[in-house]
Amino acid sequence: xxxxxxxxxxxxSFLAFGLGTLGLFRFPDSYTRLHAVSMGDTLGVGLLxxxxxxxxxxxxxxxxxxxxxLLFWLINPTMSxxxxxxxxxxxxxxxxxxSVRKG
Amino acid sequence: MRKRSVLLFVLLLxxxxxxxxxxxxxxxxVGAFVALLTVWFWQDLGPRMPRLPSAWGLLRLGYALxxxxxxxxxxxxxxxxxxxxxxxxxxxxxxxMEPNLRTNWGRVLFATCITxxxxxxxxxxxxxxxxxxxxxxxxxxxxxxLYWRLIDEIIYLENALADWTTLEAGEGDxxxxxxxxxxxxxxxxxxxGHHRPYGS
Numbered sequence: 001x002x003x004x005x006x007x008x009x010x011x012x013s014f015l016a017f018g019l020g021t022l023g024l025f026r027f028p029d030s031y032t033r034l035h036a037v038s039m040g041d042t043l044g045v046g047l048l049x050x051x052x053x054x055x056x057x058x059x060x061x062x063x064x065x066x067x068x069x070l071l072f073w074l075i076n077p078t079m080s081x082x083x084x085x086x087x088x089x090x091x092x093x094x095x096x097x098x099s100v101r102k103g
Numbered sequence: 104m105r106k107r108s109v110l111l112f113v114l115l116l117x118x119x120x121x122x123x124x125x126x127x128x129x130x131x132x133v134g135a136f137v138a139l140l141t142v143w144f145w146q147d148l149g150p151r152m153p154r155l156p157s158a159w160g161l162l163r164l165g166y167a168l169x170x171x172x173x174x175x176x177x178x179x180x181x182x183x184x185x186x187x188x189x190x191x192x193x194x195x196x197x198x199x200m201e202p203n204l205r206t207n208w209g210r211v212l213f214a215t216c217i218t219x220x221x222x223x224x225x226x227x228x229x230x231x232x233x234x235x236x237x238x239x240x241x242x243x244x245x246x247x248x249l250y251w252r253l254i255d256e257i258i259y260l261e262n263a264l265a266d267w268t269t270l271e272a273g274e275g276d277x278x279x280x281x282x283x284x285x286x287x288x289x290x291x292x293x294x295x296g297h298h299r300p301y302g303s
Contacts, residue, residue, distance in 0.1 A: 042219060
């Protein structure tokens, strides 16, 4: 049963990464591609970690995987923000029909 | 200050112990040394770090993070739907918003939550005005951000833990927080910061 659940997690992770990769080709500019990649970085990595936790032989390993996931989810948005900000500051143009709105 | 240093030391030592996966005096000694060195190295940061939250504050923060997990999963499906079924694949938007967040930790938390949610990326945060520049994959995602319930959760935390932080908004630029520089979107001035929770 645990193996089935773990395999389902891996399948979900594979789909998330696959869709993220597809987004790299389909989305039109650097900014939108960041959104596609973030699917793999959140759901993909999360399901992969969950699957590995389910298959882990002991709690120490699960704790380590949890720490890795936590660090990943802290660092990843920071890096995405930096990439987007660097793009904006260096004049990377968004796709033509990008609009600007004050909220 | 001392309490925070001790807590940081204990957390670092616990993290070290989990990573090395064994408890013996040699490894613990090395871990304690590294943890002590790290605490000493970061002690200058102490006055600018948030104070220790109360148990209720931690619970409330945990509740907000649990809500975040649901929103992230939901956002993944939204982006996947846009990717697979929308023609054209995206109608992106740069959104300028000023949520009524007073503290820098609140703004950082909100910016991180925006970016970790697929479909939106925080491009810039101005620590002086509290203005966010967010890139969203489509208009709907952008509008949803304006009324995101998380804003209210963070405001609630800010109010409940009013003395949690020693760093008030506006000091971030002097403390290394990423600032905007020139306004690359060609917009300026104040932006209305009205927001309301979903469904209200």
